[in-house]
Amino acid sequence: MNTKTTRITPEQVDEQLAFCDQIHALWTARGITPKAYVETYGCQQNEADSERIRGMLAQAGYAICDQAEGADVVVMNTCAIREHAEQRVFGNLGALTHTKRRHEGQKIFLCGCMAGQEHVVERIKKSYPHVDGVFSTHHLWEFPSLLYRTLTVKKRVYATADEAGSIAEGLPVVRSGGLKAWVSIMYGCNNFCTYCIVPYVRGRERSRLPEDVLAECRELIASGVKDITLLGQNVNSYGKDLGLGVDFADLLSMIAELPGEFLIRFMTSHPRDASHKLFDTMAKYPKIAKQLHLPFQSGSSRVLKAMNRHYDREQYLELVNYAKSVMPGLVLTSDVIVGFPGETAEEFEETLTLIEQVRYDSLFTFIFSPRKGTPAASMEDPTPKQEKNERFDRLCALQNAISEEIHNEYVGKTFRCLVDGTDRGHITARTEGGRLVRFEGSEDLIGTWQNITITGSTTWSLVGEMNNE
Numbered sequence: 001m002n003t004k005t006t007r008i009t010p011e012q013v014d015e016q017l018a019f020c021d022q023i024h025a026l027w028t029a030r031g032i033t034p035k036a037y038v039e040t041y042g043c044q045q046n047e048a049d050s051e052r053i054r055g056m057l058a059q060a061g062y063a064i065c066d067q068a069e070g071a072d073v074v075v076m077n078t079c080a081i082r083e084h085a086e087q088r089v090f091g092n093l094g095a096l097t098h099t100k101r102r103h104e105g106q107k108i109f110l111c112g113c114m115a116g117q118e119h120v121v122e123r124i125k126k127s128y129p130h131v132d133g134v135f136s137t138h139h140l141w142e143f144p145s146l147l148y149r150t151l152t153v154k155k156r157v158y159a160t161a162d163e164a165g166s167i168a169e170g171l172p173v174v175r176s177g178g179l180k181a182w183v184s185i186m187y188g189c190n191n192f193c194t195y196c197i198v199p200y201v202r203g204r205e206r207s208r209l210p211e212d213v214l215a216e217c218r219e220l221i222a223s224g225v226k227d228i229t230l231l232g233q234n235v236n237s238y239g240k241d242l243g244l245g246v247d248f249a250d251l252l253s254m255i256a257e258l259p260g261e262f263l264i265r266f267m268t269s270h271p272r273d274a275s276h277k278l279f280d281t282m283a284k285y286p287k288i289a290k291q292l293h294l295p296f297q298s299g300s301s302r303v304l305k306a307m308n309r310h311y312d313r314e315q316y317l318e319l320v321n322y323a324k325s326v327m328p329g330l331v332l333t334s335d336v337i338v339g340f341p342g343e344t345a346e347e348f349e350e351t352l353t354l355i356e357q358v359r360y361d362s363l364f365t366f367i368f369s370p371r372k373g374t375p376a377a378s379m380e381d382p383t384p385k386q387e388k389n390e391r392f393d394r395l396c397a398l399q400n401a402i403s404e405e406i407h408n409e410y411v412g413k414t415f416r417c418l419v420d421g422t423d424r425g426h427i428t429a430r431t432e433g434g435r436l437v438r439f440e441g442s443e444d445l446i447g448t449w450q451n452i453t454i455t456g457s458t459t460w461s462l463v464g465e466m467n468n469e
């Protein structure tokens with residue numbers, strides 16, 4: 001396997017933009033404004049990629065619409081993290097045979113993480129003849145030329161060759177987050193946790209240059225964005241491949257020192273590389289949100305070893321305690337997997353006690369799903385599904401009780417919140433830690449920071465009123 005990052009040159013990007021112009025010309029000659037629909041599955045990384053895909057489509061003259069029906073191009077940006085995610089995609093992809101029948105010339109593309117798996121590409125080739133093109137995440141920047149080919153040569157196109165991965169700067173983007181924006185700072189992953197498909201489908205870890213990240217942040221702040229989330233599968237190893245002496249904490253400081261009123265947050269932070277320096281940096285800058293997503297996956301050191309996570313229960317707890325000590329009021333979230341192959345009842349209890357000890361604000365909970373080609377998929381897994389489901393339910397009940405208690409503790413306190421939208425007649429805002437607050441107010445407040453006193457709470461959200469004293 002090639003392990004070297006391909007840096008796409010500005011000339012190569014320009015070539016793709018020229019394809020956008022050619023596609024635009026094809027449609028203009030027919031006197032039509034074409035429509036494009038992009039459907040996104042999976043994580044924020046995919047959301048960010050979809051914004052680039054929409055950017056390229058807009059540049060090619062497409063109006064972005066919100067359904068496959070009647071669209072001239074449909075792009076399914078897929079996720080491979082669990083079997084359920086893949087099944088949903090195959091189901092929805094099958095249904096597109098009907099939209100295509102009703103709209104002659106509709107072009108259908110499948111991209112994202114599923115497109116990085118050979119067996120998926122083979123299945124598409126064989127059983128989904130209505131799909132016109134497949135491209136993996138490494139080939140996203142080539143989408144304009146692929147689309148052009150399907151429009152002119154009328155052949156199916158595939159760009160899925162196994163590569164270490166690419167970095168392309170300067171692709172157009174259509175952002176959909178309003179006051180919030182994603183900024184990818186790195187791509188890929190080198191960790192090879194034994195259950196996880198991501199390193200296989202997204203290639204090796206590679207970082208964008210600090211100046212490119214800073215330029216994008218500056219631009220976003222100038223355009224009125226107030227909340228920037230830096231993205232990477234493992235942001236804490238940012239910069240290791242660059243050899244510039246700039247690590248993730250340094251990058252965060254540089255962004256936090258940019259002028260303007262905004263907040264930065266980031267995900268995901270792997271406990272293996274999370275450092276005291278990172279938490280000290282977070283504590284130092286008011287512009288860095290005091291929110292941390294630090295996946296623990298299991299409370300058992302034996303299971304963590306089998307997962308290839310490179311930390312144990314004690315090291316994880318030490319990290320969390322340090323982070324909490326330098327950032328009182330830190331909002332802490334995490335990911336956890338229930339039913340990893342061979343997880344015993346006692347080991348599962350260790351996961352529960354870790355949750356009780358840490359008291360997360362909220363958790364993303366998953367039942368282990370075997371992924372073809374990963375080591376865990378061939379590990380012995382004697383625990384019956386029913387038992388895993390019971391463990392999962394117990395874990396969720398425990399976390400819900402904790403989330404509710406923590407939310408109760410918000411009542412009576414006042415928080416500075418970013419007013420970000422409306423929801424069923426209420427105005428919505430987010431605390432610095434990302435908690436949702438509903439309150440009565442005017443839509444003119446959207447985009448401003450307000451002090452809100454919390455008056456009520458549920459497991460999932462908070463209610464408050466503006467406090468202008």
Ligand code: SAH
Pocket residue numbers: 081082195196197198232233234268269270295297335336337366367368369370371
């Ligand atoms: N890079 C991030 C995680 C990305 S995937 C990190 O290391 O924290 C998001 C979450 O999906 C993981 O944290 C894990 O909890 C879950 N996950 C990944 N593979 C899975 C699998 N095969 N089965 C169940 N959950 C899985």
Ligand code: SF4
Pocket residue numbers: 189190191192193196197198199233234270
């Ligand atoms: Fe997957 Fe582990 Fe990489 Fe996260 S760090 S993307 S869980 S391999």
Ligand code: F3S
Pocket residue numbers: 041042043044045046078079080081112113197198202
């Ligand atoms: Fe899914 Fe790929 Fe993200 S597998 S979770 S979309 S990195």
